[in-house]
Amino acid sequence: MINHHCTTMFSLSFLQFFSLIFVLLYLFSLLRILIMSTSSAVTTATTTNNEHKSYPFIGSMISFNRNSHRLIHWFTHLLSVSSSQTIVLNLFGAKNQMIVTANPDNIEHMLKTKFQNYPKGKPFTDILGDFLGTGIFNVDGELWSTQRKLASHEFSTKSLREFVVSVLEEEITTRLVPLLEIAAQKDEVLDMQDVLRRLAFDTICKISLGWDPCCLDYNRSVPPLAAAFDAAAGASAMRGVSLASWVWKAKRFLNVGSERKLRDAVGVVHRSVNEIIRERRQQMDGSESQRDLLSRFISAGHDDEMVRDMVISFLMAGRDTTSAAMTWLFWLLTWHPKIEKDLLKEVNSAVDNHGTTQKVPNMSHEPKVVGLDQLSFNFDDLKKMDYLKACLCESMRLYPPVVWDSKHAGEDDVLPDGTPVYKGNRVMYFPYGMGRMEKLWGKDCLEFRPDRWFSEPGVFKMENPYKFPVFQAGPRVCLGKEMAFIQMKYVMASVLKRFELVPVSLDKPVFVPMLTAHMVGGLKVRVRKRSGACEL
Numbered sequence: 001m002i003n004h005h006c007t008t009m010f011s012l013s014f015l016q017f018f019s020l021i022f023v024l025l026y027l028f029s030l031l032r033i034l035i036m037s038t039s040s041a042v043t044t045a046t047t048t049n050n051e052h053k054s055y056p057f058i059g060s061m062i063s064f065n066r067n068s069h070r071l072i073h074w075f076t077h078l079l080s081v082s083s084s085q086t087i088v089l090n091l092f093g094a095k096n097q098m099i100v101t102a103n104p105d106n107i108e109h110m111l112k113t114k115f116q117n118y119p120k121g122k123p124f125t126d127i128l129g130d131f132l133g134t135g136i137f138n139v140d141g142e143l144w145s146t147q148r149k150l151a152s153h154e155f156s157t158k159s160l161r162e163f164v165v166s167v168l169e170e171e172i173t174t175r176l177v178p179l180l181e182i183a184a185q186k187d188e189v190l191d192m193q194d195v196l197r198r199l200a201f202d203t204i205c206k207i208s209l210g211w212d213p214c215c216l217d218y219n220r221s222v223p224p225l226a227a228a229f230d231a232a233a234g235a236s237a238m239r240g241v242s243l244a245s246w247v248w249k250a251k252r253f254l255n256v257g258s259e260r261k262l263r264d265a266v267g268v269v270h271r272s273v274n275e276i277i278r279e280r281r282q283q284m285d286g287s288e289s290q291r292d293l294l295s296r297f298i299s300a301g302h303d304d305e306m307v308r309d310m311v312i313s314f315l316m317a318g319r320d321t322t323s324a325a326m327t328w329l330f331w332l333l334t335w336h337p338k339i340e341k342d343l344l345k346e347v348n349s350a351v352d353n354h355g356t357t358q359k360v361p362n363m364s365h366e367p368k369v370v371g372l373d374q375l376s377f378n379f380d381d382l383k384k385m386d387y388l389k390a391c392l393c394e395s396m397r398l399y400p401p402v403v404w405d406s407k408h409a410g411e412d413d414v415l416p417d418g419t420p421v422y423k424g425n426r427v428m429y430f431p432y433g434m435g436r437m438e439k440l441w442g443k444d445c446l447e448f449r450p451d452r453w454f455s456e457p458g459v460f461k462m463e464n465p466y467k468f469p470v471f472q473a474g475p476r477v478c479l480g481k482e483m484a485f486i487q488m489k490y491v492m493a494s495v496l497k498r499f500e501l502v503p504v505s506l507d508k509p510v511f512v513p514m515l516t517a518h519m520v521g522g523l524k525v526r527v528r529k530r531s532g533a534c535e536l
Helices: 002-043 061-066 068-080 104-113 122-132 141-155 158-186 192-209 224-240 245-254 257-283 293-299 304-319 321-334 337-352 379-383 386-398 481-498
Strands: 086-089 098-101 189-191 358-360 368-370 405-408 426-429 454-456 499-503 524-529
Touching: 068 086, 068 098, 104 426, 122 224, 122 245, 122 257, 122 304, 122 405, 141 293, 141 304, 158 189, 158 192, 158 379, 158 481, 158 524, 189 192, 192 293, 192 304, 192 321, 192 481, 224 245, 224 257, 224 304, 245 257, 257 293, 257 304, 293 304, 304 321, 321 337, 321 386, 321 481, 321 499, 337 386, 337 481, 379 481, 386 481, 481 499
Parallel strands: 098 426
Antiparallel strands: 086 098, 189 524, 358 368, 405 426, 499 524
């Protein structure tokens, strides 16, 4: 009996040992393929490899890794040859698959029809949780709904709209225009991407915090909050491109590498914003003189931590998105002089409708008279600039500031195109690829054509938001959409009216997706004063 028992144990142990050896050999062979594919990808980083192969157990991991340096191009190709405009990447089994779609019906299903089943989800909120905390852009459910109602009310007020325009006027007339004039006089090379990012950060800080970081003043050092924001955004983006969450979580536990940088940067951001909140509470006297978002949120009775996380979310949303869109449009216009000329006609038409002088509101609320060359734009002027809006939309169609956005399925589901979705699956919609789909935009989808945004001459028509989801859509549509257009129109019109930007390099810039996309190396230009700004 004992011998039989020992023999059985031995046979089981032998089978277990044999099975373990088999699994190890299998994993070793897969590791070898992975290493070889990685090596191949590194040595041929500029080559095109659009294959998508799936293996047992590890699924699409090898193909994903092989194309990790060119994911946006790989996804775009796979979607363009997919009959449903949807692809499924199996990562360690169907329950862990990632679905990428450029199908407007699927996107409407996710963002509107089955909104409750497609929250951001814990895998996403974990990535930005240390940075954005429980701010509106990083939460779901009741916490999101409460903040959304508060923010929606504030964004709909006329006083905030007027405040935004006055902030833009001051920033552009006292900093941006003088900076460009000096560059033109000295024939200096400027990085317009950096200029626009500094401008955007100054603007969003004034609007959100009522605080001026003076980033556009190149004579001053960059404030700690701005530098820390850059570092925190970059380190958070590194989490997003990790093959598995345990990688960055292990680094966070050990406090090493990018996770240590993130922890330090977030500490600076939180301390800086907390200090601004503390000082604002002491300054507030119940009057409406403080028109920034921070003061409005404090007046609503929220505690410091929620207020901090909310304003940090708005800083994040408004910091690089508008600057990225304008950077690519300035570059596109340098290669399309006919479109730039038509755009100037619209801008100068707004100027002509004013006459030679006008009273314009400023930050001190005192009317001032400005000459034609210094003319500012009011809200109504900017709303009428439909051709400029079409140029901005067309630029964002080709180069969206946010390349992709993900949700995580709460329960099993089936997308309108028949793709099965399992609970916990990451479902991603992909604006960058959508702008390059012939099925959506026609055979000229790769061309910069602002006129595609007009249903007939002079009649602007905004596209279906599920076909053009750069501002999201459905219940989570971007609250700052109109404010973003006003800001971009004001900056673009003010610069184009006075200056011509000439790129230093003739090479096509490289588009890189991070939390927000950017242009590798920036947009280096020489600035030329536009002679006879109103003469075409």
